[in-house]
Amino acid sequence: MKNRTIALCSAALLAFMVAGNFVGTLFPAYAQMNGPAAAEKHKWSYAALKKAPDEARARVNPLENDPDAQAAGGKLFEQHCAECHGRKAEGGKRGPSLRAHEVEEATPGAIFWVLTNGIVRHGMPDWSKVPEPERWQIVRFIQSFKISGALQSPAGQR
């Protein structure tokens, strides 16, 4: 009897938690009711750039003059960021466009700060697990959009 109770409780707990986990996935309407709409979410993402502390915003990219930084950043962007922000950084289902005016205007330090801290409550994980020089390489790549006006294809891509 005791074993059956434990088994039933376990099954109920498991079912509850699994259902909880997937409710946002299986019923997007419900998820939208509770979560921010896509546009709202993207607004949050751009607002985060302005929330960077002054000290962080003032940081200069130490790899600004590294000739390989942009190409390496392009490779890292493809590996870590393109899934949400799109291969050409034009924005995707989950992440906003990084070719927006707000990103172009942001300092390298502000972009680095968002990359390091993420916007965890609004879906963007923090990327501090990527070593600091690699994060600066990604920043260099993102900032290359405003210089070139067009996406520069990362080296080593098909």
Added chain:
Amino acid sequence: MAGDHNWMGNARSWARRALREVLTSGQARSVREIGRVSQGQCARAFLLSLSTLALGCCGLFCPSSFAQESPYIVTYDHYLEEPGSLEVEYFSTFGTQRGGNDFHAYWVEFEYGVKAWWTTEIYLDGQTTFNDSTLFTGFRFENRFRPLKQEHFINPVIYIEYEQTSGADKILKEVEGHDIESDLAEPNGSLRQDHDHELEFKLLLSKSFKGWNVAVNPLFTKNLSPSEPWEFGYAVGASRPLALKAVPNRCNFCRENFIAGVEMYGGLGDAKSFGLHETSHYLAPVVAWNLPSGWTLRLSPGFGLNDNSHRFLLRWGVSREFSGFGEMVSRLFGGRP
């Protein structure tokens, strides 16, 4: 003719002896035990098939993504799974056993990023004890929550796990309380009679600085049986990629794809007898190889640090991360991703 008859007789008696040997000694002492062995083999086949099937299905429908996975096998850092991504992992532990048979324990892990601050996981465990049997030993259900919005000097993550395992579970995913080597020396037949229902809590504290990651995980476990006290344990680890800057071209063997480190874990007794008395501890170098194709390979030889520990544990694992798994499930059920 007489010679032929003699040869036939010898063969018959040899076959009878061999059959008796199989039925009475060593690996299978009875027909019932033969059945158990084959059930165990089914369990192992089930776990392997499940992981292969999951990898295959996800591979068909979801794009794989490059995963910057830590090399730890026991220790956790504060990084959670990316939202909507599923990571399928298979791990093995080969362990030496004094006073018993060496073993090979394995588990399959499905890790899903529900939110950027919440990751959920299911584990299915099994083991093969050499010269004994193969068993499915239970499941674990784990959730990790990140309470703070931003990176801090130390980053906490709350870990809650429910596990339902038998006493024959040998994956040694964590070492707690007074877990010692001799606990696992008995044959599987008697170990599997014990059933544990446990709640496990960990505080995952982690910090990344100048390429290094340092993680400390205190552990608190409560067996749901009222007579069992709280048990304690720990895991600590440090790791660093071999290169901190990426090279511009896509490559498998670049130093940036390798992360090396070391982890140490062990038990700290229980609420009735807290401390190092009758506990086991391990030190294990770890290395991970993150391939651009999305696969991660991990290897970790572990060494027991006292007489209560297994002398040697060899762990390895293979994992693959699939991005957009949540969207794929949503599409299956007719939802808009």
